Structure formats: C-alpha cells, structure tokens
Amino acid sequence: DDQKRSQYDRFGSAGPQGFGGGGQGGFDGGFGGFGGGSGFQGGVEFDMGDLGDIFGDFFGGGGGRGKQKKGRDLETQVDLTFEESIFGADKKISLNKNSVCDTCHGTGGKQGTKMNTCTTCSGAGQIREMKRTLLGNFQSTRTCEACHGAGKVPSEKCLDCKGAGIRKKQEEISVKIPAGINHGETLRVAGYGEAVQGATSGDLYIRVTVGKHSLYKREGLNLTMDLPIKLTDAILGIKYELKTLDGKTVEVKIPEGTNHMDLLRVRGYGVPASHGRGDIIIRVLVKTPAKLSKKAREAVEKLKEEGV
Numbered sequence: 001d002d003q004k005r006s007q008y009d010r011f012g013s014a015g016p017q018g019f020g021g022g023g024q025g026g027f028d029g030g031f032g033g034f035g036g037g038s039g040f041q042g043g044v045e046f047d048m049g050d051l052g053d054i055f056g057d058f059f060g061g062g063g064g065r066g067k068q069k070k071g072r073d074l075e076t077q078v079d080l081t082f083e084e085s086i087f088g089a090d091k092k093i094s095l096n097k098n099s100v101c102d103t104c105h106g107t108g109g110k111q112g113t114k115m116n117t118c119t120t121c122s123g124a125g126q127i128r129e130m131k132r133t134l135l136g137n138f139q140s141t142r143t144c145e146a147c148h149g150a151g152k153v154p155s156e157k158c159l160d161c162k163g164a165g166i167r168k169k170q171e172e173i174s175v176k177i178p179a180g181i182n183h184g185e186t187l188r189v190a191g192y193g194e195a196v197q198g199a200t201s202g203d204l205y206i207r208v209t210v211g212k213h214s215l216y217k218r219e220g221l222n223l224t225m226d227l228p229i230k231l232t233d234a235i236l237g238i239k240y241e242l243k244t245l246d247g248k249t250v251e252v253k254i255p256e257g258t259n260h261m262d263l264l265r266v267r268g269y270g271v272p273a274s275h276g277r278g279d280i281i282i283r284v285l286v287k288t289p290a291k292l293s294k295k296a297r298e299a300v301e302k303l304k305e306e307g308v
Contacts, residue, residue, distance in 0.1 A: 069143060071098070071202035072194040078206050080177065082213035083245055086223075086271055088179035093206070094172050098194045101161040106197060108165040109154025116155055118147035125151040148198025165197035175206060179272045180221070183210035216245065221271040221278030226285055227254075227264075234258045234286045244269045244280065252282065260286040 078091050100106040109115060117123040121144035131138050143149045148165070157163030173192055181187075185208050193202025216223045227240065237256030241249050250266060262284045270278025292300065 069199035071196040073202040074193045075205045080210050085181050085210040089177045091175050096170050098166045098168055099171055100195045101167045103160040104158035106165040108163040110156040110158050113154045113156040115152040118153050120144055120146035123151040125149040150198055166195045181208055221273055222281050223270045224281045227282050228285045228287050258284050
C-alpha cells in the first residue's frame with residue numbers, strides 16, 4: 001500500500017486507521033514541548049527530548065558524535081612567596097582523586113587475564129541507536145557502557161579496582177611554576193584531573209596566590225620600592241647599598257639635589273622575561289625634620305640667605 005508505506009517512512013508507524021486514529025482525534029493536546037517526550041494519538045510516540053542531539057550531529061554542537069568523553073576537571077590553589085613568583089619554583093601538590101588503577105593500568109582486568117570480545121557491542125566499542133522524531137528516523141552512536149569503548153572485557157576483574165579501571169587515591173604531583181607569574185593567574189596542567197575508564201583524564205587548574213614582600217612591589221616587569229632619605233642626603237647626595245631579589249648587593253648613587261618623589265632606575269634586576277629582565281624603580285622620599293637644633297637652624301638660615 002503506497003499510502004501506508006509513505007506514512008511509515010515519515011512517521012515510523014502506519015496503523016489500519018492511519019495517523020491520529022483515523023483523523024478523529026488529531027493532535028493530543030499538541031506537542032509536549034521540546035525536551036518532554038509525548039507525541040501524537042494512535043500509538044505513535046516521538047522522542048522529542050533527543051532533538052538537541054540530532055541537531056548536534058548536523059551542526060557540531062551539543063551531544064553529537066564528535067564529542068569526546070573526558071574526565072572531570074579539578075581545581076586547586078598553590079601559595080607562592082614573592083621571590084618564587086618572580087623566579088619560578090617547583091611545587092609539590094597533593095590531590096585526592098580518581099586515578100588510573102596501578103594494578104590493571106585501567107583495563108579493569110586481573111593481571112594476565114584473558115580479554116574477551118564485548119557481547120553488548122560485539123567488539124565495536126559503540127552502540128548504534130535508531131531514534132524516531134518529528135523529522136524522521138535518525139541514527140546515533142554512543143559509547144558502549146559495558147566495555148567503555150574498548151570493545152573487550154576481562155574474563156576476571158581486577159581485585160584492587162573491582163573492574164572499574166580507576167581508583168580513588170592520594171597522589172602527589174610535581175608542578176613547575178613559570179618565572180614571572182602574577183597573583184591570581186591560573187595554570188592548566190593537562191591530564192591531571194579525574195580519570196575515567198576508556199576516556200581521557202580531565203585537566204588540573206591551579207590558581208596562584210603570591211605573598212607580599214617587605215621592600216618590593218611589582219608593576220609589570222619592573223619592581224618598585226620606596227627609599228626614605230634625609231634632607232641633607234638629598235642635598236649633598238649619598239651612596240645606598242641595595243639588596244636585590246637575587247641576593248646581590250648593588251650600590252646605588254643618590255645624586256645631590258635629589259627631590260622628593262624623584263625616580264631612580266636600576267636596570268636588569270626586575271622580573272625575568274623572554275627578552276631579558278625588567279628594572280628596579282626606586283622612588284625617593286625626602287624626610288623633612290620636624291625639629292632643628294640651634295646649630296642646624298643657623299646652617300639652614302645661612303643656606304636661605306644664599307638662595308638655596
């Protein structure tokens with residue numbers, strides 16, 4: 001019957017009364033709304049909730065076939081000293097997470113056991129499903145839950161992980177913190193998140209906090225500091241011994257006639273970068289004495305007479 005064949009091709013069913021019970025009932029209250037599941041009268045039911053997966057197959061979004069299964073991402077925090085943030089550091093981070101079983105290496109099978117072809121997916125690792133929707137019949141593919149996509153299952157399960165292939169355990173990892181990292185930055189370490197059988201492990205995201213320094217502050221690639229000096233030192237000039245973050249001592253010349261809030265630059269002792277290092281910027285703070293002795297006052301008054 002050409003009419004029934006046409007109905008079957010379009011709707012997946014063709015009863016003796018045709019679509020909708022002989023046309024008497026029409027739509028049963030309309031659509032149940034996308035994401036809900038109810039369709040028409042007459043025993044024909046459509047999978048409305050899977051339309052997102054179907055469109056995902058067509059346009060590359062949602063839960064289409066191209067979406068790769070992956071373990072859960074993890075987030076942690078690491079505290080750095082100011083020096084560690086400037087020069088980098090190797091940090092040990094302890095995580096309590098699902099990791100690949102050390103005994104079976106993720107297979108879920110007892111060591112030396114035979115691996116049999118999965119009977120659920122016939123060794124394909126995937127299961128094809130036919131879905132009936134308003135738009136017609138669509139075929140989709142999902143990972144086999146019995147073998148987790150491997151296509152094989154062990155004859156005997158691993159005793160340590162009970163065949164899961166993963167175990168919850170405390171794991172310590174070593175992470176290299178790059179030089180010049182800023183407070184609040186996040187590092188991504190691929191593959192150190194939660195493990196899942198038959199798929200890629202998630203990623204680990206490390207949020208960095210940096211402690212304060214007693215002398216220096218950071219501005220981009222430069223280190224800044226305040227240097228309080230006496231009024232006489234500002235007038236006559238002095239030599240100041242500056243201790244850098246490297247642990248070196250550098251002699252800095254404060255020239256005579258230095259004004260309050262003047263800036264001095266010490267090149268090459270700032271934050272390391274691919275093209276070199278930043279500088280140290282010294283802000284000079286001239287301290288004015290609150291009280292003067294009689295002799296000091298006379299000396300200042302003499303300077304005043306000379307127009308200084």
